[in-house]
Amino acid sequence: MSDKLLLEVENLQKHFPIRRGFLQKTVGYVKAVDGVSFTLNRGETLGVVGESGCGKTTVGRSLLRLIEPTGGKVTLHTETGKFNLLELNQTELKRLRPRMQMVFQDPMSSLNSRMTVGDIIAEPLVVNNICKGKELNDKIASLLEAVGLRANDTRRYPHAFSGGQRQRIGIARALALRPDLIVADEPVSALDVSVQAQILNLLQDLKSQYQLSYIFVAHDLGVVEHISDRVAVMYLGRIVEIGETRRLFTYPKHPYTEALLSAVPVADPRVQHSRQRIRLQGDVPSPANPPSGCHFHPRCRYAAEICKREVPLLREVAPNVFAACHLASELKLQGVELLHTAPQEGK
Amino acid sequence: MSKEQTTPESPAPLLEEEQEADLGRLSYRQLVWRKFRKSRLAVIGGVILVTFYTLAIFAEFFAPYDYQHDNVRLQYVPPQGVHFFGEDGFHIVPFLYGLKQTKNPESGELTYVADRSKTYPVHLFHHGDKYRFFGLISTDIHLIGSEGPFYLIGTDRMGRDIISRIIYGGRVSLTVGLVGVFLSIILGSILGTVSGYWGGLTDILMQRFIELLSSFPTIPLWMALAAALPSNWSGIQVYMGITVILSLLSWGGLARQVRGKVLATREQDYVLAARAAGASHWYILMRHLLPTAYSHIIVIATLSIPGMILGETALSFLGLGIRPPLTSWGVLLEEAQRVTVVLNSPWLLIPSLPVVLVVVAYNFVGDALRDAADPYAS
Numbered sequence: 001m002s003d004k005l006l007l008e009v010e011n012l013q014k015h016f017p018i019r020r021g022f023l024q025k026t027v028g029y030v031k032a033v034d035g036v037s038f039t040l041n042r043g044e045t046l047g048v049v050g051e052s053g054c055g056k057t058t059v060g061r062s063l064l065r066l067i068e069p070t071g072g073k074v075t076l077h078t079e080t081g082k083f084n085l086l087e088l089n090q091t092e093l094k095r096l097r098p099r100m101q102m103v104f105q106d107p108m109s110s111l112n113s114r115m116t117v118g119d120i121i122a123e124p125l126v127v128n129n130i131c132k133g134k135e136l137n138d139k140i141a142s143l144l145e146a147v148g149l150r151a152n153d154t155r156r157y158p159h160a161f162s163g164g165q166r167q168r169i170g171i172a173r174a175l176a177l178r179p180d181l182i183v184a185d186e187p188v189s190a191l192d193v194s195v196q197a198q199i200l201n202l203l204q205d206l207k208s209q210y211q212l213s214y215i216f217v218a219h220d221l222g223v224v225e226h227i228s229d230r231v232a233v234m235y236l237g238r239i240v241e242i243g244e245t246r247r248l249f250t251y252p253k254h255p256y257t258e259a260l261l262s263a264v265p266v267a268d269p270r271v272q273h274s275r276q277r278i279r280l281q282g283d284v285p286s287p288a289n290p291p292s293g294c295h296f297h298p299r300c301r302y303a304a305e306i307c308k309r310e311v312p313l314l315r316e317v318a319p320n321v322f323a324a325c326h327l328a329s330e331l332k333l334q335g336v337e338l339l340h341t342a343p344q345e346g347k
Numbered sequence: 348m349s350k351e352q353t354t355p356e357s358p359a360p361l362l363e364e365e366q367e368a369d370l371g372r373l374s375y376r377q378l379v380w381r382k383f384r385k386s387r388l389a390v391i392g393g394v395i396l397v398t399f400y401t402l403a404i405f406a407e408f409f410a411p412y413d414y415q416h417d418n419v420r421l422q423y424v425p426p427q428g429v430h431f432f433g434e435d436g437f438h439i440v441p442f443l444y445g446l447k448q449t450k451n452p453e454s455g456e457l458t459y460v461a462d463r464s465k466t467y468p469v470h471l472f473h474h475g476d477k478y479r480f481f482g483l484i485s486t487d488i489h490l491i492g493s494e495g496p497f498y499l500i501g502t503d504r505m506g507r508d509i510i511s512r513i514i515y516g517g518r519v520s521l522t523v524g525l526v527g528v529f530l531s532i533i534l535g536s537i538l539g540t541v542s543g544y545w546g547g548l549t550d551i552l553m554q555r556f557i558e559l560l561s562s563f564p565t566i567p568l569w570m571a572l573a574a575a576l577p578s579n580w581s582g583i584q585v586y587m588g589i590t591v592i593l594s595l596l597s598w599g600g601l602a603r604q605v606r607g608k609v610l611a612t613r614e615q616d617y618v619l620a621a622r623a624a625g626a627s628h629w630y631i632l633m634r635h636l637l638p639t640a641y642s643h644i645i646v647i648a649t650l651s652i653p654g655m656i657l658g659e660t661a662l663s664f665l666g667l668g669i670r671p672p673l674t675s676w677g678v679l680l681e682e683a684q685r686v687t688v689v690l691n692s693p694w695l696l697i698p699s700l701p702v703v704l705v706v707v708a709y710n711f712v713g714d715a716l717r718d719a720a721d722p723y724a725s
Contacts, residue, residue, distance in 0.1 A: 024551070066619050097625035110616035114375045114638050120617075123634075124624035159378075160371025173620060 005077050006180060006213050007040040007063070012072035014055070014062050018288060030288045032058040033069070034237035037314070042180070045207070045214040047228030047245070049221060049260065051284055055237040056217045060183040063215070064100050065093060076100070078180070098128060098177035105186035107166035111158040117144070117169055118154030124176045143172040146209070148202060164195035168202065175210060183215045188223055200227055221264045225249055233257045236295040237287055239314060243321030250335040253323035255300045258333040266336065276334060294326065302327055378722035379642065383715050392711030399705055403517035410511035411492045411499075413476040414674050418506035420448065423692045424459055426501045429469060440468045443495040456691065467495025501694035503682055512674050513698050519675035521705065523590050524655035528648045530594035531601055536644055538598070539605025540636060544613060544628070550606070557599035566665075568596065569658075573667035589668050593658045601647050608640045642720040649713035653706040660702055676702050 013036075015029040033055045040046050048056045062069040065085060074085040076099060083096060101124070104110035111120055121140045125131055131139060141151035147168040158166055167187060174182050184203065188196040204227065206212060218224045224231055225245055232242040233256060241254040252258045262278040280299045285291055291298050297307035306326050317328040325331075373381070383389055402409050429441045445465030449458050473492030479485050491497075500509050542553040572592045576585055612618060618635050626634075656676075662668030663677025664684070671678060679698035683689055689696060 061619070064623050066622055094625040097623060100623070102620060102623045104616035104620065106616060110620060112615075112617040112635055112639075116374075123621060123626070127621070127624050127626045127630060156371035157374065170620070173624075177624065 004042040005039060006042045006044075007077070007215075008073075008075040009039070009063065010037050010073040010075075012036040012059065012062055012074065013070045014058050014067060015070045028288055030286075031237050031290065032287055033062060034287075034290075036072075036234075036237075036239050038232055038239065038242055040181070040213055040215065042213055043207070043211060044230065045216055045228045047224035047231040048215060048217045048234060049219060049224050049231060050234035051219065053284060053287070054234045055287070056219075056234050057185055059234070060102070060185050060215060060217050064097075064102060064183060066102070076181075098124070099179050100181045100183065101174035101177060101179040103167075103170050103174050103182055103184040103187045106190055107163045107170060108190075110170045111166055113158050116155055116157055117149075117161075120158070120169060121154075121173050121176055124173060128177065130177070139176070143176055144169075146175065146206065147172045162195075163191050164199060167191060167195075167199055171199075171202065171206070175206065178210065179212070181213050181215065183217070185217045186219065187216075189218065189220065196223065203227065221249075221260060233260065236284065236290055238295060238324065239322075240296065240325070241321070241323040242314070243318070243323075247318065247321050250337070251318065251321075252333045252335050253317045253321055253328045253331075254296075254325045255302050255331065255333065256296050257323075258335070261336045262334065264336055271337070275336075294324070302331055375642075375722070379716075379719045382719035382722050386711075386715035386718065388711040389715030392708035392715075395704055395708035396712065399517055399701065399708075400521060402514050403521050406514045406518055407478040407480060408488065409490050410508075410514040411473070411475065411489055411497050412508040412511040413478065414507065414512045414515035415672060416476055416507060416511070418502070421446065421459075421496060421498070421502055421506040422504055423457060424496060424498050424502040424506070425692070426694050427496060427498045429499070433466060434463065438468075442466045442468045443493055443497060446496050465495070467493045467497075469493045469497065500697050501692065503679075503692075503695060504688075509679070509694065509697060512679055513676070513701055516674045516676045516679055516698065517701065519586060519669055519673065520656055520659055520677065520702070523586065523593070523659040523669075523675070524652040526587075527590040527593040527597070527655040527658075528652050530590065531598035531651070532644055532648055534594065534598035535601030536605050536637070536640065539602035540609050540632065540640070542602065543606035543609030544632065544636065546610075553602070554606075557603060560596065560599045565596070566661075569662055570665070570667055572596075573662060583673075586669055586673065589659060589662060593655050597651060597654065597658075601644070601651065604643060604647050605640050608643050609636050612636050612639045642716075646713060646717045646720055649709060649716055653709045656702065656706060656709075 012033055013031070014033040015031050017026040018028045018030060019025065020027045036055075036059055038046065048059060050056050058067060061067040063074055063085070069086055072086065076083050076085055076096065078096075078099060083092075085093070085096065088096065111117075115123075118137075118140050121143055122136055125136060125139065137154070140154055144151050144153055149165060149168055149172070153161075158169065161169065167190075171187075187203070188199050191199060200223065203214065207214065214227070216224065216227055228245050230243060231245050231248050232239050233248075233254065234240065235256050241248065241252065241257045243253075248257065249261060252261055259278040259280050262276065266272045266275065278301070282299055285295070285298065291308075293309050294300070294303070294307040294312050297303040300307065304327060310326065312324045312326045314322045314324045315328075317323045317325075407413075424446065427443060427446075429443060431438055431441055433442065443466070445462035445467065446459045447462040449460065450456070451458065470492055471490065473489050474487045475489045475492040477485065477487045498508050498510075502508055503512070538553060542550045569592065572595075573589070576588045580588065612635065615635075618631055621631050621635060659668055659675060660677035660680065663675050664681050666681060669675040669678050676698050680696075680702075683695040683698075
């Protein structure tokens with residue numbers, strides 16, 4: 001099961017046009033996602049991390065065609081065959097939509113406050129004509145129970161629930177169609193730390209219960225480390241490193257990953273003090289006007305001449321670890337001990 | 348002590364949870380109503396509006412006279428008091444004196460003196476002018492009336508009772524706003540939704556058109572449009588024409604607000620979730636975008652009705668709107684245009700009072716609705 005390919009993403013691109021002036025002429029492009037490739041196996045969780053604006057949310061939305069990608073190929077493997085999602089017309093896409101659902105970041109804006117919880121969870125089922133009447137009600141009740149809410153909450157409105165509970169409602173809605181893949185776009189970022197742990201655990205329970213695969217977008221490395229089998233690190237619209245979680249955290253192969261990891265707090269004060277904190281110089285460059293060569297070179301402390309000229313390709317630098325760095329095999333980068341001893345686990 | 352701490356545990360939290368659950372089941376509309384009710388000004392405004400609309404709907408019954416009931420011998424009668432004390436002491440039933448008219452031979456000015464020899468009692472459910480109730484039941488019962496000159500706030504140039512004319516005029520003035528706003532809601536919400544949801548060139552063109560429309564000076568535009576109405580149209584046709592003119596000019600603002608709301612809602616995650624589930628554009632529009640814009644539309648509508656009422660009043664005042672014999676508050680005020688008339692018969696200005704009251708009441712209600720429209724913000 002776990003080795004079966006579910007999703008293949010090749011060279012995914014999303015360029016937002018910058019329009020100016022009265023006639024809205026296109027004067028340039030923001031390359032929010034610029035050639036992202038990865039694969040996802042069934043039953044796997046891929047964490048996607050990166051700073052704000054690096055394109056991780058756009059990747060998630062482009063996969064589901066909630067944003068129309070500019071180019072690339074997204075192949076979804078199902079029992080009935082493979083489909084390139086980006087080539088499907090609306091009817092075909094609608095048929096495949098139930099396979100992939102989304103959980104959103106903001107539990108306030110992800111639920112329509114005018115609708116009851118029952119109606120919210122029923123929406124995907126009603127839209128796809130899956131069931132109605134008593135069958136629908138039973139299904140809603142069982143979904144509510146699956147996410148840890150009470151079955152008689154259906155007639156209540158979202159405003160009566162806390163942030164964590166609302167997130168559970170959003171998860172129930174995503175589960176309603178029994179998808180293969182859930183794209184979770186920072187599902188815990190807006191929640192309290194204690195609630196974060198509950199939602200993460202819920203997601204993990206549901207994963208085995210419903211045979212789900214996740215693409216888990218986040219900027220909190222602790223959270224990503226906790227839930228992911230593999231992690232992809234994004235910088236300015238590109239994946240700079242992707243690999244198995246434990247390996248990537250302990251032996252990062254890309255200087256950007258190293259810098260990110262150095263910002264992760266370690267619970268042990270002795271370790272924390274002895275660690276070297278890498279401060280990146282400057283800001284993230286504008287994706288409308290990215291630096292030449294390696295996008296990261298102006299902020300990279302190891303940057304060499306080649307980094308300014310040539311775009312590094314994502315290549316396998318260690319078993320199952322891919323990094324886009326010219327110097328990947330030469331650098332000895334500092335990682336972080338696995339955080340499984342960190343407080344998140346205890347709660 | 349420990350007993351006290353443990354015993355209240357079982358019943359109290361249950362009650363609290365029941366209350367909370369109760370609140371959780373309140374729909375958006377119920378929450379808005381809860382919040383709206385708390386505004387005292389809104390309640391006052393609401394009462395004023397209900398009163399005026401009731402008066403307008405049952406105008407025949409509430410007005411002492413028919414609005415066309417004239418009496419050439421009683422022109423420009425000043426407001427008449429109702430008396431309880433006569434020369435023969437206290438009367439339980441209030442009464443009026445008769446009127447004696449004298450004419451100033453030099454200026455031709457008419458003055459009225461109470462004729463104390465004649466008294467007329469005021470009746471409830473008085474049998475006065477005949478009318479057909481909603482065009483169905485033929486009757487002559489008026490809430491209040493008298494055999495004598497029952498002119499509480501005076502008469503006009505044709506000897507017609509002003510209070511009756513105000514009540515009848517309210518029919519036109521109060522509904523011209525409603526009908527006009529209804530039309531502009533339809534135009535504004537359809538065009539605003541289209542503009543906001545599809546965006547692109549449609550959006551740009553529509554926004555520029557609205558700007559063009561709103562940058563036109565209103566009064567010349569009204570005049571042009573009103574002049575376009577054929578002069579042989581009947582009063583009702585003119586009335587409909589006026590509402591259409593007013594709404595054609597006022598949908599732009601509403602369309603803009605709806606567009607803004609749709610633009611904001613379109614990017615909400617729950618709309619994305621619906622799209623991810625495979626919902627059609629139509630479903631999203633009807634289920635998510637329009638309902639979210641409703642509250643906004645209602646607020647804008649409530650706040651724009653006064654504009655419509657004032658628009659009608661202004662048009663009619665300029666002689667471009669409703670034309671006699673049909674009456675409206677604007678028509679009534681038109682008669683108070685000449686300075687000499689106002690100097691000699693200031694009571695002709697009284698029809699401006701209901702205009703002010705209704706406009707203020709609508710604003711109170713609209714403001715409270717706007718505040719209540721977001722019941723989730725604590």
